[in-house]
Amino acid sequence: MNLNMNRREFLASSGALVVSTLLPDVPAIAATQASRHALKPDQLSSYISINQDGSAVGWVGKVDMGQGTDIGWIRIIAEELDLHPDRVSMVQGHTEETVDQGGASGSTGVWRAGAALRNAAAEARRTLLDMAAAKLGVAADQLAVTDGVVSVKGTPGKKVSYGELIGGKHFDVQMEWNKHYGNTLLVTGKAKPKSPSEYKLIGKPGARRRDIAPKLFGTAENMVDVKVPGMLHGRVIRPPIAGAVPVAVDEASVKDIPGVKVVWQKGFIGLVAPREWDAVRAAQKLKITWSEVKPPFPKQKDIYAHIRQAKVMKRDDEQNTGNVEAAFAGAAKIVEATYEWPFQSHAPIAPACGVADIRADSAALWTGGQKPHHCREGIALMFNLHEEKIKVMSMVGPGSYGRNDSGDTTMDAAVLSKAVGKPVRVQGMRHDGTQWDPKAPASVHTSRAAIDKDGKVTAWHFETKGFSRREFFRDEGTPEHTLAGQLMGWPLKPTWLWGPPSESYAFASRKLASESIGPLLDRASPLRTSHFRDPGGPQIHFAVESFMDELAVATNTDAVEFRLKYLAHKGDLAVVKTVAEKANWKPHVGARKQTRGEVFVGQGLAYSVRGQTRVAVIAEVEVNRNTGRVWARRFYVAHDCGQVIAPELLRQTLEAQIVQTASRALYEEVKFDNKNVTSVDWNSYPILDMKDAPESIDITLIDHPEMAPFGGGEATCRPIAAALANAIFDATGARLRQVPFVPEKVKAGWA
Amino acid sequence: MATRIELNVNGKAHTVEVEPDMPLLYALRDDLGMKEPRFGCGLAQCGACTVLMNGNPVRSCVTRVDSVGAAKITTLAGIGTAEKPHKVQAAFIEEQVPQCGYCLNGWVMTSVALLDKNPRPTDTQIRDALSGLKCRCGTHLSIMRAVKRAAQA
Numbered sequence: 001m002n003l004n005m006n007r008r009e010f011l012a013s014s015g016a017l018v019v020s021t022l023l024p025d026v027p028a029i030a031a032t033q034a035s036r037h038a039l040k041p042d043q044l045s046s047y048i049s050i051n052q053d054g055s056a057v058g059w060v061g062k063v064d065m066g067q068g069t070d071i072g073w074i075r076i077i078a079e080e081l082d083l084h085p086d087r088v089s090m091v092q093g094h095t096e097e098t099v100d101q102g103g104a105s106g107s108t109g110v111w112r113a114g115a116a117l118r119n120a121a122a123e124a125r126r127t128l129l130d131m132a133a134a135k136l137g138v139a140a141d142q143l144a145v146t147d148g149v150v151s152v153k154g155t156p157g158k159k160v161s162y163g164e165l166i167g168g169k170h171f172d173v174q175m176e177w178n179k180h181y182g183n184t185l186l187v188t189g190k191a192k193p194k195s196p197s198e199y200k201l202i203g204k205p206g207a208r209r210r211d212i213a214p215k216l217f218g219t220a221e222n223m224v225d226v227k228v229p230g231m232l233h234g235r236v237i238r239p240p241i242a243g244a245v246p247v248a249v250d251e252a253s254v255k256d257i258p259g260v261k262v263v264w265q266k267g268f269i270g271l272v273a274p275r276e277w278d279a280v281r282a283a284q285k286l287k288i289t290w291s292e293v294k295p296p297f298p299k300q301k302d303i304y305a306h307i308r309q310a311k312v313m314k315r316d317d318e319q320n321t322g323n324v325e326a327a328f329a330g331a332a333k334i335v336e337a338t339y340e341w342p343f344q345s346h347a348p349i350a351p352a353c354g355v356a357d358i359r360a361d362s363a364a365l366w367t368g369g370q371k372p373h374h375c376r377e378g379i380a381l382m383f384n385l386h387e388e389k390i391k392v393m394s395m396v397g398p399g400s401y402g403r404n405d406s407g408d409t410t411m412d413a414a415v416l417s418k419a420v421g422k423p424v425r426v427q428g429m430r431h432d433g434t435q436w437d438p439k440a441p442a443s444v445h446t447s448r449a450a451i452d453k454d455g456k457v458t459a460w461h462f463e464t465k466g467f468s469r470r471e472f473f474r475d476e477g478t479p480e481h482t483l484a485g486q487l488m489g490w491p492l493k494p495t496w497l498w499g500p501p502s503e504s505y506a507f508a509s510r511k512l513a514s515e516s517i518g519p520l521l522d523r524a525s526p527l528r529t530s531h532f533r534d535p536g537g538p539q540i541h542f543a544v545e546s547f548m549d550e551l552a553v554a555t556n557t558d559a560v561e562f563r564l565k566y567l568a569h570k571g572d573l574a575v576v577k578t579v580a581e582k583a584n585w586k587p588h589v590g591a592r593k594q595t596r597g598e599v600f601v602g603q604g605l606a607y608s609v610r611g612q613t614r615v616a617v618i619a620e621v622e623v624n625r626n627t628g629r630v631w632a633r634r635f636y637v638a639h640d641c642g643q644v645i646a647p648e649l650l651r652q653t654l655e656a657q658i659v660q661t662a663s664r665a666l667y668e669e670v671k672f673d674n675k676n677v678t679s680v681d682w683n684s685y686p687i688l689d690m691k692d693a694p695e696s697i698d699i700t701l702i703d704h705p706e707m708a709p710f711g712g713g714e715a716t717c718r719p720i721a722a723a724l725a726n727a728i729f730d731a732t733g734a735r736l737r738q739v740p741f742v743p744e745k746v747k748a749g750w751a
Numbered sequence: 752m753a754t755r756i757e758l759n760v761n762g763k764a765h766t767v768e769v770e771p772d773m774p775l776l777y778a779l780r781d782d783l784g785m786k787e788p789r790f791g792c793g794l795a796q797c798g799a800c801t802v803l804m805n806g807n808p809v810r811s812c813v814t815r816v817d818s819v820g821a822a823k824i825t826t827l828a829g830i831g832t833a834e835k836p837h838k839v840q841a842a843f844i845e846e847q848v849p850q851c852g853y854c855l856n857g858w859v860m861t862s863v864a865l866l867d868k869n870p871r872p873t874d875t876q877i878r879d880a881l882s883g884l885k886c887r888c889g890t891h892l893s894i895m896r897a898v899k900r901a902a903q904a
Contacts, residue, residue, distance in 0.1 A: 065850075065851060066849065066850035066851035066852060066888060067850060208847065209847055211849075211852070212843075212844055212847055212848070212849055212852070213833060213844050215849050215852035215855055216827075216836070216840045216843050216844055216849075216855065216859065217827070217828065217831070217832060217833050217836070217840065218785070218786050218787035218826065218827040218828040218856070219786070219828075219833075220786070220852065221786075222786065222789070222852075222853065224789060224790070225786045275781065276777055276780075276781050277769070277770060277773045277774075277777045277781070278770075280777075280793075281770075347887060348887060349791055349797065349799065349851065349853045349854045349885060349886065349887040349888075350789065350790055350791040350792070350797075350799060350853055396851060396852070397851070397853070398789075398791070398851060398853040398887075399850070399851035399853060399887050399888055400851070427790060429793060430791075430792040430793055430794055430796075648847070649847075652847060652850075652890075652893065653850075655889075655890075655892055655893070656850055656888050656889035656890050656893075657889065658889070659889030659890075659891050659892065660887070660888065660889035661889075662889075663889065681792060681794055681796055682792060682794070682796040682797055682885060683796060687885060687887065688889070688891070689882055689883070690877075690878050690881040690882050690883075690884065690891055690894075690895075691878050691879070691882045693878070693891035693892060693895065694891075694892065696892070697892060
C-alpha cells in the first residue's frame with residue numbers, strides 16, 4: 001500500500017475566491033488536500049478520505065437540495081466504515097473536488113451515488129484493515145472495528161485508529177470504474193459491502209439534518225449570500241413581447257444612477273452597478289426600444305386545441321401487446337376520456353441567483369443549479385475556455401426541483417462578468433422566477449378501454465401528447481439551453497421527449513404511445529419547456545389513474561378491488577393493499593356524494609411507479625358546497641423505494657412532495673396572452689397557502705433492506721393529482737379532467 | 752441622492768448612506784451584511800424578507816428605509832442564537848422543518864410575533880397568522896407542528 005504524496009494539481013484560476021464558503025463542516029480538509037490524488041473517477045481518494053482525527057469525508061458529484069440526501073450518504077459511508085455518523089461529512093457538487101456524478105438528477109442521489117460511495121467506503125475499510133493487520137501483526141480477519149478504532153478480536157488492548165493509520169494522507173487505491181460519468185457512474189472495489197443483516201445504521205431511526213440549525217439562526221451560507229471581492233450586481237431585462245430583441249437603448253435614461261454600465265450584446269440586454277439597489281432601479285428605468293414582432297402565442301383557451309392539432313415532432317410507440325384493435329372491435333362497452341394539464345412554473349421561492357467571475361483564460365462560478373459539472377461544460381463552450389480552467393460550486397439556493405431559472409441566471413451573470421471584466425452577482429426579480437423560468441410542459445392525454453360482456457377490461461389504449469420535456473435541456477451544459485445563449489445566437493436544439501406511463505396493469509391487450517410537439521417560440525421563450533420535479537410524471541399519471549377510477553366505475557368495481565384485480569407486480573399490490581388498510585377504505589362503487597355540514601367529503605385512490613419506486617395514495621377531500629373550494633384534508637401514503645436509509649428524512653421528503661404536488665393539482669396554471677406569459681408573481685401564479693395545507697399525511701414506508709435504495713424524491717408526485725380528482729369525484733360526482741381543480745371548475749363539474 | 756439614515760437593528764445603532772426610497776431589505780442585506788432577511792418577491796407577497804418592527808412583522812422588501820425612523824428592527828439573528836435559541840427556533844429545529852430553507856425567515860418571524868400576542872393559538876389561528884407566507888418546498892405540515900410545539904414550550 002503506497003500513499004500518494006503528490007500535491008494535487010490546483011488550478012491557478014480565480015484563486016482569490018472564497019472556497020471556504022463551500023466546506024463549512026470539514027475542518028481537516030486543508031491537511032487532507034495536500035496529498036490528494038488527482039481527481040479521477042477510478043481512484044478511491046475521489047470518494048473517501050480520512051482526516052487526521054480519524055473522521056471521514058465523502059466526496060460526491062451530486063448535491064443535496066434540502067431533503068437531507070447528504071445525511072443518506074453519510075449513513076451509507078458510516079455504516080461501511082464502522083464509524084459514528086457524526087464523524088463523517090460530505091463535500092458536494094464542487095467541480096474541482098468531486099467527480100462528475102451528474103448533479104442532483106432523477107432522484108438518483110442516494111441510489112446511484114450512494115452505491116458508488118458504499119463500495120468506496122467498503123474498500124476504504126478493507127484497505128484500513130490491511131494496514132492495521134500489518135501494523136498489529138495479525139491477519140485482517142482477526143480484526144474488529146468500533147467507531148474507527150481497529151482492534152484485535154479477543155485482545156481489545158491491541159488497537160490502532162483510522163486516524164493513526166492514514167489520517168491526513170489520501171488513499172492510493174484504484175477501483176474498477178464502469179466508465180460512466182453522470183448518474184450511472186459506479187466504482188467497485190475488492191471489498192464486498194455489508195449485508196443488510198449487519199446494518200447498525202441503515203434504515204434505523206435517528207437521522208438528523210445538519211443544515212437545519214444554521215438555517216434557523218441565519219448563519220447558513222445560501223447562494224444569495226455569496227460575495228466575491230470586487231463583485232458588481234447585475235440584472236437582465238426581458239422583452240414585453242416574447243421574442244422581441246432590443247433595437248435601441250437610451251443609456252442616458254439611467255445616467256443619474258451611480259456606476260451603471262449597460263451590457264447589450266445581440267438579443268441580450270442587462271446592466272451592472274456597484275450597488276444592488278442601483279442595479280434594480282436602473283433595470284426598471286432603462287429605456288429600451290424593442291423590435292416589433294408578431295405576438296407568438298395562441299390564446300390561452302386554445303392551448304389544448306393547439307396541442308391536439310400540432311405537428312408531431314416525434315412519436316414513440318412504447319408498447320403494443322396483444323391485439324388492441326380486435327379487442328375494441330369485439331367490446332361490449334368502450335370507455336374513453338381525455339385529460340389536460342397546463343403549463344406550470346417552478347415558481348422557485350425566490351428568483352435564482354448566480355455569481356460569475358469570467359476571466360480571459362479561467363472562470364469561477366457559484367450556482368444554485370443542481371448540476372455543477374454541466375454548468376462548467378456550458379461555460380466552457382460559451383466563452384471558449386478549457387473545462388479544467390473553470391470551477392463551479394453548487395450552493396443551496398432558493399430551492400431546486402429540476403431545471404428552474406438557476407442555469408439561466410448563472411449564464412446571465414457570466415455574460416455580464418465577461419463584458420465588464422469583473423465578478424458579477426445576478427439575482428432575478430420575481431418575474432424572472434415565475435414569468436421567465438423554464439416551464440413544465442402542457443399536455444393532453446387520451447385513454448380508452450375495451451370492456452367485454454363479462455365486465456372485464458380486455459384492452460387499454462393510451463395516447464399522450466405534449467410539449468417536449470426537453471425542449472430546453474435538463475441542464476445548462478450547452479449555451480443554446482440557456483436564455484443568454486439563445487439571445488446571443490445559439491440556435492435551439494430540442495430533444496423530443498415525452499413519456500409513457502409506468503404501471504403494471506395486466507390487461508390482455510395494451511397500446512401506449514407518446515408524442516412530442518414543437519415549441520411555440522423557438523428563441524428565448526418564457527414558455528420553453530423542461531424538467532420540473534418528476535418530469536411528465538404528474539401529468540401522465542393524472543390521466544392514467546383518473547381513467548382507472550373511471551374504468552372501475554364503468555365495470556361496477558370498487559377502486560381498490562379494481563387495482564388488486566388487474567395489477568401484476570406484487571410490490572404494486574402491496575402498496576395498494578397497505579394504503580387501503582391505513583385509510584380504512586370502505587369498498588364502494590361510484591360517487592358516494594357524502595356531506596358533512598356545508599362540505600361534500602370523499603376519498604380517492606391512485607397508484608403509480610417511478611423506476612422501481614412504488615407509491616399508492618389515498619386522498620381525503622372536503623369540497624365546499626357553496627364555493628367549490630377543495631381542501632385536501634388528509635393523505636394516506638404507502639411508499640416502497642426498496643431499501644430505506646433514513647426513515648425520518650424520507651418521511652419529510654414525501655410529506656413536502658405531496659404538499660407541493662397538491663399545490664400543482666389544485667391551484668397552478670401559467671397564464672399567458674398572445675404576447676407573453678402573464679403569470680409574473682404570486683398573485684398571478686398562486687400556490688398552496690397555509691390555510692389550505694392538509695391537516696395530516698399518514699405515511700407507511702415499506703422497507704426492503706435487501707434491495708437498493710431506489711429513491712424517494714419524485715415518485716410520490718405521480719399519483720397525487722389523480723388521487724385528488726378521484727376523491728373530488730367520490731365527494732361530488734364531478735369528474736375533473738383538467739388541472740388545476742380551482743373552485744369554479746369544481747363547482748361547474750357538479751352543477 | 753444618498754442620505755445618511757440611522758437604523759436600530761437587533762439592539763445596535765447603525766448608520767447607512769443610501770437612497771431614501773431604497774427598501775429596508777437592501778440596507779439589511781447589502782449595507783449591514785445580514786444573511787436574513789431575504790429577497791423573495793420584492794412585492795410583499797411571500798414573506799421571506801420579514802423583520803419585526805417594534806415587535807410587529809413587516810415586509811422589509813416594501814418598507815422604505817427612510818420610513819423606519821427610531822423603530823426597533825429585529826431580524827432572525829436577533830431573536831436567538833445557537834447557544835440561546837428562541838423557542839420558535841428550537842421548535843423548528845426539533846421538528847426538522849426546512850428543506851431548502853429559503854423562506855424560513857418569514858415563517859419564524861411571523862410565528863414569533865403571533866406567539867408574543869397569542870401564546871396558545873388554535874390551529875385555525877396559526878393558519879390565519881401564517882397565511883400569505885409562501886413555502887415552495889411544501890413544508891407546511893412540519894411548520895404547523897413546530898409552531899404548536901413552540902406554543903407548548
